[in-house]
Amino acid sequence: MTYLLNIAYLLAAVAISPILVWRSLRTGKYRAGWSAKLLGSVPVRDGSQPCAWLHAVSVGEVNLLSNVVQRLQQSRPDMQIVISTTTATGMQLARTRFPEHTVFYCPLDFSWAVRRAFRRIRPDVLVLSELELWPNLIAIARQKGAEVVVINARLSERSFRGYRRFASLLRPTFRRLSLVLAQDETYARRFLQMGVDHSRVRVTGSIKFDGARTDRHAPEVVALRKLSAACKEQIVWIAGSTQAPEERIALDIYRRLADRFPQLRLVLVPRHPERFKAVADQVVGAGLKLRRRSELQTPAESWPGDTVLLVDTVGELGCWWGLSDIAFVGGSMGSRGGQNMLEPAGFGAAVSFGPNTKNFRDIVAQLLAADAATVVRDRTALEQFVVNCVEDPAARRQQGRRAQVLVVGGQGAIDRTIAAVEQLLPPALSSSSRQAA
Numbered sequence: 001m002t003y004l005l006n007i008a009y010l011l012a013a014v015a016i017s018p019i020l021v022w023r024s025l026r027t028g029k030y031r032a033g034w035s036a037k038l039l040g041s042v043p044v045r046d047g048s049q050p051c052a053w054l055h056a057v058s059v060g061e062v063n064l065l066s067n068v069v070q071r072l073q074q075s076r077p078d079m080q081i082v083i084s085t086t087t088a089t090g091m092q093l094a095r096t097r098f099p100e101h102t103v104f105y106c107p108l109d110f111s112w113a114v115r116r117a118f119r120r121i122r123p124d125v126l127v128l129s130e131l132e133l134w135p136n137l138i139a140i141a142r143q144k145g146a147e148v149v150v151i152n153a154r155l156s157e158r159s160f161r162g163y164r165r166f167a168s169l170l171r172p173t174f175r176r177l178s179l180v181l182a183q184d185e186t187y188a189r190r191f192l193q194m195g196v197d198h199s200r201v202r203v204t205g206s207i208k209f210d211g212a213r214t215d216r217h218a219p220e221v222v223a224l225r226k227l228s229a230a231c232k233e234q235i236v237w238i239a240g241s242t243q244a245p246e247e248r249i250a251l252d253i254y255r256r257l258a259d260r261f262p263q264l265r266l267v268l269v270p271r272h273p274e275r276f277k278a279v280a281d282q283v284v285g286a287g288l289k290l291r292r293r294s295e296l297q298t299p300a301e302s303w304p305g306d307t308v309l310l311v312d313t314v315g316e317l318g319c320w321w322g323l324s325d326i327a328f329v330g331g332s333m334g335s336r337g338g339q340n341m342l343e344p345a346g347f348g349a350a351v352s353f354g355p356n357t358k359n360f361r362d363i364v365a366q367l368l369a370a371d372a373a374t375v376v377r378d379r380t381a382l383e384q385f386v387v388n389c390v391e392d393p394a395a396r397r398q399q400g401r402r403a404q405v406l407v408v409g410g411q412g413a414i415d416r417t418i419a420a421v422e423q424l425l426p427p428a429l430s431s432s433s434r435q436a437a
Contacts, residue, residue, distance in 0.1 A: 033105030040116030053123035058090040109134040147178040171195035205413030212346030221322030229300040240269040241339035242330030345403035372403035
């Protein structure tokens with residue numbers, strides 16, 4: 001099976017290599033980490049302490065791991081924690097978030113690369129965030145004696161249908177999982193149907209609730225407010241995690257509403273860094289002034305109404321939401337399936353998103369059931385939502401309060417997750433043993 005997988009991966013790599021080369025030349029993506037990805041040349045772990053290898057695919061999962069890493073450190077100070085990621089943006093953020101830990105690109109699922117990575121890292125447990133099920137990675141982890149845990153586990157309807165088509169081939173991979181900590185009962189049932197033993201599946205809730213900030217007076221949020229010169233008389237509309245054509249839609253709406261509502265301000269936070277320049281050009285092309293976050297080194301004197309703030313940095317959106325009175329969560333007008341809407345909800349913003357939120361169906365259902373968010377199906381609906389929020393501040397604040405109450409009430413998954421993971425860890429070393437190691 002391993003050799004067949006290697007052959008299949010090689011054929012797939014050859015088939016898509018022209019696309020990767022073209023995108024690399026055009027956008028600068030896919031240029032880093034190939035030694036680790038293809039050969040398993042990850043850093044060699046020193047020492048003999050117990051080790052947890054945490055894997056996060058990209059920016060969203062890296063953000064998700066922040067609380068997990070912090071809590072693991074607190075409960076098991078004797079453990080070494082290493083973090084892997086897949087994308088360049090994920091790597092950039094992981095190095096910023098976890099400067100005290102080893103961070104590296106996860107090897108691709110070629111058996112030789114995975115085996116070498118395990119020889120160099122020697123983990124006791126492999127923790128996968130949400131859903132990253134690679135057959136060789138999981139099989140070799142178990143061969144090397146490492147437990148494999150999926151935290152914040154989710155299995156969307158689309159992924160479930162795809163996996164079921166190849167159930168006979170994938171069931172062994174699912175059966176090798178040591179523990180699945182599912183976000184809800186629906187996801188748990190899908191993992192059971194794919195072959196995970198009933199004793200290894202638990203519903204712990206979504207860590208995303210725990211990761212959502214709720215304090216607008218947190219130092220990081222206050223610092224951004226001062227940096228941007230946002231004041232309480234202004235109404236800040238943030239369109240975050242956006243993709244084309246969502247920025248253009250937001251700009252068109254803002255341009256039409258700016259004169260009517262001079263207190264309205266717009267912040268754009270594109271999802272992918274390689275689009276920063278294109279979005280900047282769109283702002284200028286719309287006849288608006290551009291202010292880049294990367295150029296704000298000292299607090300601005302003011303924030304004129306004809307100036308759009310472009311957040312062209314990675315990993316800050318979670319704090320920028322703390323400035324928002326009105327929020328549009330991107331990736332939801334196209335085919336991506338939406339982004340994390342709990343972050344603006346936690347701050348009590350009036351939250352909106354497009355009709356395609358398949359990646360967050362459970363969270364969206366909870367928000368809509370609590371009347372704590374609004375679905376805007378097109379640009380006309382989004383414009384009306386913004387108008388309503390500006391004209392009726394009491395209703396805007398009430399929706400925001402309902403969202404914040406929902407987020408706070410959903411927190412606690414991190415406690416259940418850490419408690420479950422700890423049961424699979426080797427015994428803690430004594431102080432003298434840690435010093436010897």
